[in-house]
Each structure stands twice: as structure tokens, then as C-alpha cells.
Amino acid sequence: MNIPNKCPSCNGKVVVTQLCCTDCKTTISGSFELPQLAVLAPEDENFLRIFLAARGSIKEVERQLGISYPTVKGRLEALLNKLGLGSLQEEAKRRRLEIVERLERGEITAQDAIGLLKKMEG
Numbered sequence: 001m002n003i004p005n006k007c008p009s010c011n012g013k014v015v016v017t018q019l020c021c022t023d024c025k026t027t028i029s030g031s032f033e034l035p036q037l038a039v040l041a042p043e044d045e046n047f048l049r050i051f052l053a054a055r056g057s058i059k060e061v062e063r064q065l066g067i068s069y070p071t072v073k074g075r076l077e078a079l080l081n082k083l084g085l086g087s088l089q090e091e092a093k094r095r096r097l098e099i100v101e102r103l104e105r106g107e108i109t110a111q112d113a114i115g116l117l118k119k120m121e122g
Contacts, residue, residue, distance in 0.1 A: 005039040
């Protein structure tokens with residue numbers, strides 16, 4: 001995608017200010033944020049394409065890129081963080097730990113804990 005995602009002058013954030021229909025030439029002006037995926041570095045975009053084409057198989061990404069399993073996992077984790085998705089895993093871990101701690105303190109029964117954990121997953 002050849003959209004610049006940084007200002008070439010000051011390295012600041014850029015926004016789209018005009019859109020044009022290729023058919024009727026209607027122009028829409030405003031200030032539109034670039035989609036998160038549009039601001040990925042080319043190497044991150046390539047990694048994501050390979051990961052998706054591999055249907056999420058880390059072994060296949062490892063084979064396609066000729067890198068180790070830990071490197072694939074590390075790049076995936078870094079990409080999730082860049083996209084603001086890494087914190088979702090951490091939040092889920094924190095919530096599961098909180099349920100276990102409540103169970104240990106006797107605040108909820110094992111059956112309640114199982115129900116809460118299943119509810120989190122569903």
C-alpha cells in the first residue's frame with residue numbers, strides 16, 4: 001500500500017483530508033484517520049500477509065520465512081502490540097487470575113469459577 005504514514009518533513013502523524021470517487025468524481029473533504037493496518041511498516045505487513053495465508057500456522061510461517069519458532073512468536077507478539085491487541089491477552093490473563101484468587105479466598109465456589117471462566121471464553 002503506498003500511503004505515506006509519516007510526514008516527510010517532520011515525521012509527524014498524517015491524516016487523509018480528501019477522498020474522490022473514481023466513477024463520478026465526487027470529492028469528500030475532511031480529516032480521516034488512516035486505518036491501523038495502513039500504517040504498518042512494510043516488513044510487518046509482509047509478516048501479517050504470510051501469517052494470514054498460513055491460516056495462523058506458526059510452523060508454516062516459520063517455514064515460509066526461514067526463521068525460528070521463537071522468532072515467529074516474538075514478531076507476532078510485537079505486531080499484536082503495535083496494533084493495540086497485545087493488551088487484550090494480558091487483560092484476559094488478569095481476569096482469569098482474579099477468578100482463581102476469589103476461589104482461593106472462598107468468595108466463590110468452584111462451580112461459580114467454572115461458570116465465570118466459561119463466560120469469559122464465550
